[in-house]
Amino acid sequence: MPGFLYLLSWVSTIVHICLGTLALAAALYYLAELVEEYTSTVAKVIRYWIWVTIGLYILLFLFESLPSSVILCGLVSQLVHLSILRTFPFFYLTSLPFIIGIVLFFINHYLAFSYFSSFYYPASEVLAYFTMCVWLVPFMFFISLSANENVLPTRAESRPFLSNEDDFVTGYFNKRGKKYGLLSFFNYLKEEFFPQRGKKAF
Incomplete structure (x- = not known):
């Protein structure tokens, strides 16, 4: 029979999940307000980070052993992001760049997961790659949906x-x-x- 502390640990886990969800929702709400208030500044930040991400992929190609398919897919994704940014803050969900961007997002995940599952890397390094190179720009676009009246x-x-x-x-x-x-x-x-x-x- 499980001990009382074991049962209490499950209750604590549920509480932590609830608090984490509330914290995430509050952060998204605050970021969405910032986007609506400083739309032009957000566009510049996204553009700068796209170029930073392109630079990161070049550095990964030079100093790491990531396969060319991962690097190439990442670079093409950033070029598509630049194309999507041309109409910022308006996002046309049926436009070709938007659809290609979504497809490349999933392809990039598939290629990266396939590689990292075949070769050992510390979890922190894998998380660093996904956060800085894969997730951050799409996350910025997601937050920026609040500034788009045509969604x-x-x-x-x-x-x-x-x-x-x-x-x-x-x-x-x-x-x-x-x-x-x-x-x-x-x-x-x-x-x-x-x-x-x-x-x-x-």
């Missing part, structure tokens, strides 16, 4: 936010007169689950 239609049908036949997700997408993006989604969550009480007049 989803800006107008919907004129009906209540949540009608009887609407669920949570449908209510969000059918909100009339709203801008849609990461920040607006977080604002909807805040209004839905943490409504602000009106101030009492004395």
Whole structure:
């Protein structure tokens, strides 16, 4: 029979997961607000980091033994990111660069996972590669969706936010007169689950 501390460790793990999720949501909300307020600055930061990532791939090619397919796929991905950045902060989900960028994102993961599973590298080095070379630029684009009014239609049908036949997700997408993006989604969550009480007049 498991001891009390063992059971308590599972409860603690659940608490840690919940707190980590809340911390991540708060960080995403804050970053989304920064993106909406400083759109041009964010575009410059993304552009600079794309070029930094290209430089990192060149250094990896010169000083590490990563296969050429991983390096080439990473370099092409960054060139596609530069193409996507041309229309920043507007992202056209059906555009060819956007679709190619998503495909290359998964191909890059497949090639990297295949290589790192065949050759031993410390976990910190593997995480460093994925964080700095694979994840950071797409993460910046994901956060920047809050600055894009064309991600989803800006107008919907004129009906209540949540009608009887609407669920949570449908209510969000059918909100009339709203801008849609990461920040607006977080604002909807805040209004839905943490409504602000009106101030009492004395």
